[in-house]
Amino acid sequence: MQKSEITIHDIAKKLNISASTVSRALKDNPLISEATRKKIKKTAKEMGYRPNVMAANLRTRRTNTIGVIVPLINRHFFSSVISGIEDVAYRQGFAVTISQSNDNLKKECNIAHTLYSNRVDGLIVSIGMETQSYDHLKLFSERNIPLVFFDRIVDEIPAHKIVVDDFCGAYRATQHLIEQGRKQVAHIGGPLNLQIYAKREAGYRKAISDAGLEINENHILHNSLTRADGLNAIKKILAGKQRPDAIFCANDTTALSTIIHLNETGIKVPEEIAIVGFSNEPFSELVTPSITTVKQPGFEMGQKAAELLIKQINGKVKPKTFETIMMNTELIIRNSSQSK
Numbered sequence: 200m201q202k203s204e205i206t207i208h209d210i211a212k213k214l215n216i217s218a219s220t221v222s223r224a225l226k227d228n229p230l231i232s233e234a235t236r237k238k239i240k241k242t243a244k245e246m247g248y249r250p251n252v253m254a255a256n257l258r259t260r261r262t263n264t265i266g267v268i269v270p271l272i273n274r275h276f277f278s279s280v281i282s283g284i285e286d287v288a289y290r291q292g293f294a295v296t297i298s299q300s301n302d303n304l305k306k307e308c309n310i311a312h313t314l315y316s317n318r319v320d321g322l323i324v325s326i327g328m329e330t331q332s333y334d335h336l337k338l339f340s341e342r343n344i345p346l347v348f349f350d351r352i353v354d355e356i357p358a359h360k361i362v363v364d365d366f367c368g369a370y371r372a373t374q375h376l377i378e379q380g381r382k383q384v385a386h387i388g389g390p391l392n393l394q395i396y397a398k399r400e401a402g403y404r405k406a407i408s409d410a411g412l413e414i415n416e417n418h419i420l421h422n423s424l425t426r427a428d429g430l431n432a433i434k435k436i437l438a439g440k441q442r443p444d445a446i447f448c449a450n451d452t453t454a455l456s457t458i459i460h461l462n463e464t465g466i467k468v469p470e471e472i473a474i475v476g477f478s479n480e481p482f483s484e485l486v487t488p489s490i491t492t493v494k495q496p497g498f499e500m501g502q503k504a505a506e507l508l509i510k511q512i513n514g515k516v517k518p519k520t521f522e523t524i525m526m527n528t529e530l531i532i533r534n535s536s537q538s539k
Contacts, residue, residue, distance in 0.1 A: 205248040214242055225250065264294045265508060266314035268307060268324040270351070272299045275480045276497045277325070280349060283501020284323060291509050293320070302423065304329035311335040321345035321508045326353060328423050331392050345511035347504045350495075351393050352523075359507040360523040361500045365395045368493040368528035369402030372475045373447050375491070375530060377410045379538045381445035381473055385418035387432045387457070388449040396421070399449050399477065418443050429456030437464070444472060445536070451476035451483045454490050458535060474535040488534035496526050 207225070211218040216239075224231045224239040231239075265288055269277040281297055288295050296319065300307035307327050314322060315338055322339050325348065333353050339346045340356050349361040376384050386403045389396030400419070407414050417439050422428035429452060436443060448454040454476030461468050468474055468488055476483060476492040483490035503524060511518065 205243075205246045207248075210239065210243050210246060210248060213246070214239065262318050262320055263292055264296055264317070264319050265505070266317075266319035266322045267295055267297045268310055268314075268322070269297070269299050270302045270325060270327045272297065274478070276350075276478050276495055279497030280325075280501035280504070283498040283503075284505045285501075286498075287502050287505035287509065291505075293505075293509065300327040302327040302329060304332075308335040311338065315339065315344070319344075320512045321347070323347045323349065323504045323508055325349050325351045326393070327351075328390050328393060343517050345508050347508045347511075349500050349504045351395055354394075357521055359504075359511075359518075359521050361504050361507075361526070362395075362523065363495045363500070363526050363528050365398035365528075366402040366405075368477065368495075368530070369399040369447065369449075370406045371402075371528075371530045372477065372491075372493055373403045373406035374410070375532065376445040376447060376473055376475060376536060377406065377412065379445070379469075379473055379536060382412060383415065383418070383441065383443040384412075384445040384447060385415070385436055385443035386420070386447050386449070387424075387429065387436075387453050388419065388421045389424050390421060396449055403447050415441060415443075417441075424448075424450045424453050426452055426456045429453035430460055433457045433460045437466075442472075446472060446474050448474065448476045451478045451480040451490060451492055454492070454535070455482065455486060458486065458488070458490070469534065469536050469538065473538070476535075479531055483531075484533065491533045491536035492531050494529040494531050496528075500526060 207218045207221040211221045220231060221239055224236040267281060267284055271277055285295050298310040300310060304327060307330060312335060321344060333356060336356055340358060346358040348358055352360045352362060373384055384407060386400060388400045391397045404414060418436060420432045422432060446457060448457060454474050458468050458474055461472055466472055476490045479492045479494040483492045
């Protein structure tokens with residue numbers, strides 16, 4: 200038989216005091232002496248009392264919960280952002296509900312509606328690769344539920360946004376390859392509906408142009424940047440008439456699958472084809488050759504996103520203007536790109 204939930208009335212009965220005294224003591228009301236508060240809290244703990252958070256939430260219309268939607272939790276960048284969000288949220292007394300969309304629009308929509316129904320106080324989101332319609336996110340902004348975008352943002356929705364300088368990161372990565380004496384730099388990029396990949400391609404093109412080199416449009420491919428996509432892309436590039444001597448990949452997963460295939464086909468990295476990735480995934484330092492990549496400040500982005508969101512939640516008034524905060528990247532040079 201299931202035991203019934205312990206209430207403040209049960210504690211009051213055991214201690215032979217009023218329920219109102221128990222309630223005040225559990226809320227640290229200074230009208231109750233410290234000795235009595237300690238005694239009541241000790242008894243409550245021993246009896247297994249749990250405060251009725253749902254009832255309290257109905258009174259305050261707050262759940263003290265933040266929703267977070269990321270494309271993939273197993274990517275180091277996104278897990279770093281989540282750590283940054285939780286670092287700030289925990290200290291401010293907020294719980295964090297984390298969901299991943301797997302870059303699937305339908306799943307992202309379902310998650311957003313579930314979080315909305317569960318009355319989260321605010322939402323932090325990085326959209327998936329399939330996301331080109333935004334009604335499920337407009338739901339929050341239209342009802343004045345605080346919303347913050349990071350990394351993969353939506354310009355059409357007024358909200359705070361945290362991004363990195365993808366253009367400069369890609370420019371520096373491509374420039375580095377050119378500085379190593381490379382003349383034919385290819386690019387494997389992500390879907391251009393996402394600003395981050397459009398800006399990475401733009402940075403790549405500008406670096407090529409500034410160096411006075413020709414861009415081979417056959418050497419620019421776009422896909423979802425999975426391991427399988429990376430493999431297909433490098434096969435397609437190698438099948439072309441002109442082989443590149445360097446490749447700038449829009450993420451490290453693609454850089455890794457590219458290097459694996461080149462190794463398997465006897466093409467030396469970096470001697471014959473130099474490789475640069477993006478994101479500084481932990482594996483990029485451990486593989487052979489280690490991967491030159493662009494580091495993003497994920498933890499700091501998460502902290503800033505949480506700070507801006509909680510400030511909105513506590514302010515209870517929709518900001519008149521929204522910030523787009525751009526953070527710097529850092530090129531981490533390793534063995535996959537350096538000429539001997």
